[in-house]
Amino acid sequence: MKYLVTGAAGFIGAATCQKLLAANHTVVGIDNLNDYYDVNLKLARLAQFENDFEFTFVKMDIADRTSMTELFKHEKFDRVIHLAAQAGVRYSIENPDAYADSNLVGHLNVLEGCRHNKVQHLVYASSSSVYGLNEKTPFETTDSVDHPVSFYAATKKANELMAHSYSHLYNLPTTGLRFFTVYGPWGRPDMAPYIFTKKILNGDTIDINNNGDMWRDFTYIDDIVEGVIRASDVVPKADVNWKVESGSPSSSSAPYKVYNIGHGSPINLMDFITSIESELGIEAKKNFREMQAGDVYKTFADTQDLYIATGYKPCVGLELGVKNLIDWYKDFYEKQ
Numbered sequence: 001m002k003y004l005v006t007g008a009a010g011f012i013g014a015a016t017c018q019k020l021l022a023a024n025h026t027v028v029g030i031d032n033l034n035d036y037y038d039v040n041l042k043l044a045r046l047a048q049f050e051n052d053f054e055f056t057f058v059k060m061d062i063a064d065r066t067s068m069t070e071l072f073k074h075e076k077f078d079r080v081i082h083l084a085a086q087a088g089v090r091y092s093i094e095n096p097d098a099y100a101d102s103n104l105v106g107h108l109n110v111l112e113g114c115r116h117n118k119v120q121h122l123v124y125a126s127s128s129s130v131y132g133l134n135e136k137t138p139f140e141t142t143d144s145v146d147h148p149v150s151f152y153a154a155t156k157k158a159n160e161l162m163a164h165s166y167s168h169l170y171n172l173p174t175t176g177l178r179f180f181t182v183y184g185p186w187g188r189p190d191m192a193p194y195i196f197t198k199k200i201l202n203g204d205t206i207d208i209n210n211n212g213d214m215w216r217d218f219t220y221i222d223d224i225v226e227g228v229i230r231a232s233d234v235v236p237k238a239d240v241n242w243k244v245e246s247g248s249p250s251s252s253s254a255p256y257k258v259y260n261i262g263h264g265s266p267i268n269l270m271d272f273i274t275s276i277e278s279e280l281g282i283e284a285k286k287n288f289r290e291m292q293a294g295d296v297y298k299t300f301a302d303t304q305d306l307y308i309a310t311g312y313k314p315c316v317g318l319e320l321g322v323k324n325l326i327d328w329y330k331d332f333y334e335k336q
């Protein structure tokens with residue numbers, strides 16, 4: 001099968017390409033290689049595939065409508081896994097324009113490409129941040145997601161709405177995946193697991209938001225990628241019996257689905273830090289501080305729907321996940 005993976009140089013994108021290639025699929029990966037974080041890390045992720053003839057990398061901005069139209073027309077993808085986005089909650093407060101370009105215009109270009117070229121299935125990244133002001137846990141896809149607390153989250157919710165309109169109007173099967181804090185080897189330098197590892201190793205002080213009273217449904221990268229691929233294999237069908245009044249917001253009379261994809265067991269921030277400390281054998285210097293703008297107190301995924309549809313069952317626990325992250329981090333930066 002021929003896949004387009006957007007955001008192929010990213011954390012989840014590169015791991016997804018790797019798994020698709022291992023399963024003998026043909027993959028075209030696109031990414032604009034922007035400098036939101038270290039471009040060398042993005043290039044190093046891509047370098048893993050440089051000898052794989054089934055992989056082609058194209059440097060492209062998904063917000064560039066003309067190039068995207070040409071790419072879709074020329075390549076004729078069977079399926080699309082759309083992961084390119086301006087990520088990060090806090091940066092969306094400083095630079096909302098980057099989110100409008102990549103997450104709104106870019107997402108529209110992907111939808112248009114799928115629509116005009118009869119792509120079988122579009123799987124795209126949403127986020128647990130859509131749950132915003134929700135306090136009830138675990139978060140279920142039947143919960144209201146109308147109250148985001150960051151512009152990033154608002155763009156991800158918008159992605160789901162945009163996808164629904166295309167599923168409805170053009171019968172395009174779409175699946176949105178709400179990712180919950182992904183961590184592991186090749187992880188993102190703007191996220192806490194990487195930042196903590198780096199700072200503790202360098203003897204720098206780590207900032208601990210809300211004085212450590214926070215919970216995250218940390219999910220290991222391999223579990224996430226397994227879920228992404230499983231979801232791409234289950235093409236949603238229109239449910240003719242679905243009604244707005246009685247149906248779940250995560251389904252539709254159109255071929256449209258939204259799932260949570262997390263570990264399903266939230267971890268206290270201090271426990272996460274302790275596990276990094278014990279793996280490194282170093283006690284962190286800690287600066288406890290208030291909750292930061294755009295942050296949520298707790299994330300906790302109910303993944304029952306994804307399990308029923310695909311058999312998705314996360315299996316990597318915190319200890320092994322943190323060990324793998326740290327082994328990779330040491331090995332990667334020793335060689336730089």
Ligand SMILES: NC(=O)c1ccc[n+]([C@@H]2O[C@H](COP(=O)([O-])OP(=O)(O)OC[C@H]3O[C@@H](n4cnc5c(N)ncnc54)[C@H](O)[C@@H]3O)[C@@H](O)[C@H]2O)c1
Pocket residue numbers: 006007008009010011012013030031032033034042060061062063082083084085086087088101102106125126127128178179180181182183188
């Ligand atoms: N990692 C997580 O915990 C997490 C949680 C929730 C949602 N997500 C979502 O999952 C997706 C992948 O996240 P990630 O952690 O791999 O992030 P990432 O930043 O590592 O990967 C995104 C990639 O997209 C590329 N990109 C950004 N804008 C682009 C554009 N306009 N054109 C082409 N390429 C562009 C970036 O260069 C980057 O390589 C994103 O949509 C993100 O919002 C991730």
